[in-house]
Amino acid sequence: EAAVTQSPRNKVAVTGGKVTLSCNQTNNHNNMYWYRxxxxxxxxxxxxxxxxxxxxxxxxxxxxxxxRPSQENFSLILELATPSQTSVYFCASGEGGVYAEQFFGPGTRLTVL
Amino acid sequence: GDSVTQTEGLVTLTEGLPVMLNCTYQTIYSNPFLFWYVQHLNESPRLLLKSFTDNKRTEHQGFHATLHKSSSSFHLQKSSAQLSDSALYYCALSATGGYKVVFGSGTRLLVSP
Structure with a gap:
């Protein structure tokens, strides 16, 4: 089964700050996704x-x-974080093809104050 | 663009009663792929079942769904709800061939004793 990890798992940021959420997958999937x-x-x-x-x-x-610097890693960057970006963020990976299953990471809870 | 509608935000049931969660979709493409994902509390979404064949019942883990292209529907059903079925259920659509998946807003199922 695909292994997708995310870091950090929880993050508190200040308005206007930069936030980077990281995702790593070890199943050699071509496609990766970021959802909120x-x-x-x-x-x-x-x-x-x-x-x-x-x-x-x-x-x-x-x-x-x-x-997406490599097959394994996919980052989401918030250059200027805002309170409206407070959410739970999920990374997912999947093989190519419209019928392919997506495998989700554990999620990152982001709070922007 | 493509869209998925889940009309019920919350469904509450007593254990043992049948489950039906509604899902309808819109797409201009004639061969859509439909998915149901389930997300238990404090977990990430995972695939429950999927289908692309018109009028064919698909089953997994006691749940079943049938894709009806004539009515653009893919309702999720189970004959007898269990406490462990309490979760958030997402219907999802892939139709464009670009590997994007559109998720519905989700239906939370709460099963009580």
Whole structure:
């Protein structure tokens, strides 16, 4: 089974500060995703990647950047954090193909004060 | 764009009663792939079942769902709810071929004794 890890697991940041959320997967999946989870909105896609060096905008990319330096690692960067970005963030990985299962990491709870 | 609608935010049931969680979708593509993910408390989402075949019942872990393209629906059912079924359930759609998955807003199922 795919192993997806995230760090940190919890983060408190100040408004205007820079936040980097990291994700690592050990199953050699090509695709990786960043979602945020909010009550009433479900899982919303922020950025995704098809492989090392690629990043694509998801449905809610504003205020977020992504970086995929290697097959294993995918980072989400908040350059200027705002309280509206307080949420639980999930990273996921999956093989290519529309029928592929996504494997989720444990999540990062981010609070922006 | 593609969308998924889960009309119930919360479903409460007594143990032993049947479960039905509604899911409808919208897409212009004729061959959508539908998924149900389940997320237990303090865990990350994981795949419960998936389908792309019209009018074919798919089963896993006591749950079943049938994709009906005529009504754009993929409802999740179980004959008898168990306490351990209490969780957040997401219906999801993949249709564009770009490996993006659109999630619904989720339905929380609470099963009581």
């Amino acid at each position: 989870q909010d009550t009433g909105h479900g899982l919303r896609l922020i950025h995704y990647s098809y492989g090392a060096g690629s990043t694509e905008k998801g449905d809610i990319p504003d205020g977020y950047k992504a970086s």
